[in-house]
Amino acid sequence: xxxxxxxxxxxxxxxxxxxxxxxxxxxxxxxxxxxxxxxxxxxxxxxxxxxxxxxxxxxxxxxxxxxxxxxxxxxxxxxxxxxxxxxxxxxxxxxxxxxxxxxxxxxxxxxxxxxxxxxxxxxxxxxxxxxxxxxxxxxxxxxxxxxxxxxxxxxxxxx
Amino acid sequence: xxxxxxxxxxxxxxxxxxxxxxxxxxxxxxxxxxxxxxxxxxxxxxxxxxxxxxxxxxxxxxxxxxxxxxxxxxxxxxxxxxxxxxxxxxxxxxxxxxxxxxxxxxxxxxxxxxxxxxxxxxxxxxxxxxx
Numbered sequence: 001x002x003x004x005x006x007x008x009x010x011x012x013x014x015x016x017x018x019x020x021x022x023x024x025x026x027x028x029x030x031x032x033x034x035x036x037x038x039x040x041x042x043x044x045x046x047x048x049x050x051x052x053x054x055x056x057x058x059x060x061x062x063x064x065x066x067x068x069x070x071x072x073x074x075x076x077x078x079x080x081x082x083x084x085x086x087x088x089x090x091x092x093x094x095x096x097x098x099x100x101x102x103x104x105x106x107x108x109x110x111x112x113x114x115x116x117x118x119x120x121x122x123x124x125x126x127x128x129x130x131x132x133x134x135x136x137x138x139x140x141x142x143x144x145x146x147x148x149x150x151x152x153x154x155x156x157x158x159x
Numbered sequence: 160x161x162x163x164x165x166x167x168x169x170x171x172x173x174x175x176x177x178x179x180x181x182x183x184x185x186x187x188x189x190x191x192x193x194x195x196x197x198x199x200x201x202x203x204x205x206x207x208x209x210x211x212x213x214x215x216x217x218x219x220x221x222x223x224x225x226x227x228x229x230x231x232x233x234x235x236x237x238x239x240x241x242x243x244x245x246x247x248x249x250x251x252x253x254x255x256x257x258x259x260x261x262x263x264x265x266x267x268x269x270x271x272x273x274x275x276x277x278x279x280x281x282x283x284x285x286x287x288x289x290x
Contacts, residue, residue: 057241059227059236060238061230061235061236062234062236063235068230070228072204072268073268074201074202074203074267075199075201104191105191108189109188109189111185111186112186112187136267139203140227140268
């Protein structure tokens with residue numbers, strides 16, 4: 001098949017990528033931070049209390065050598081979580097199972113949800129996919145993603 | 160499921176810090192066929208030693224402090240969806256619960272409190288004797 005990107009006619013542009021470090025939502029993010037500081041309590045925690053936000057909640061940390069994604073998945077066991085990484089996109093998939101004895105249980109209150117979940121996270125940098133490590137502790141999943149060689153900071157000697 | 164770890168149930172109410180911002184954990188409450196009541200509370204990031212359960216004056220109170228692994232210097236937060244939360248919730252117990260038989264376990268950030276039915280509260284079949 002004649003690929004539009006390779007046929008030299010330039011009919012289609014490649015998908016534009018934002019340059020690293022430039023954030024089109026910078027202004028909004030600053031405002032969010034300012035508001036959060038002003039309210040003291042934190043919008044994120046307030047939103048969580050009323051059940052807002054996507055499930056499962058995640059934290060994304062960016063370090064010089066690696067990135068860390070933390071994800072809250074209480075009641076989900078190790079073998080029910082599936083992680084996959086493509087380029088800079090991390091996908092967390094899983095299933096939250098109801099208690100086994102549900103058939104004979106008479107529920108008085110049901111607040112925890114059950115079922116499949118799926119969250120896609122676009123990471124700040126490229127990842128060395130082979131070296132990604134994940135661990136689960138007390139219902140928190142931590143994924144360590146070492147940055148690819150090209151994305152790591154390098155010192156340049158001035159001659 | 161990782162192994163269930165036992166949680167101590169105290170005779171005093173759980174300490175509750177009035178100043179700290181607490182949130183109520185999500186719970187499922189169900190009754191088993193034998194009348195045992197089970198409370199399952201979602202406490203992500205909470206380890207066994209971070210939970211405080213107390214049964215006092217007919218109230219079961221639970222307090223827990225989550226612990227989100229800290230990252231060293233040099234890490235900046237790109238996206239924040241949750242933090243190390245403090246949880247608190249209290250439940251009124253009916254007279255039918257055997258107070259001394261209450262026990263709790265923790266696994267994968269979920270606390271399971273089992274409240275057995277008191278012997279006196281179990282329904283008994285009463286035989287009618289011929290007079």
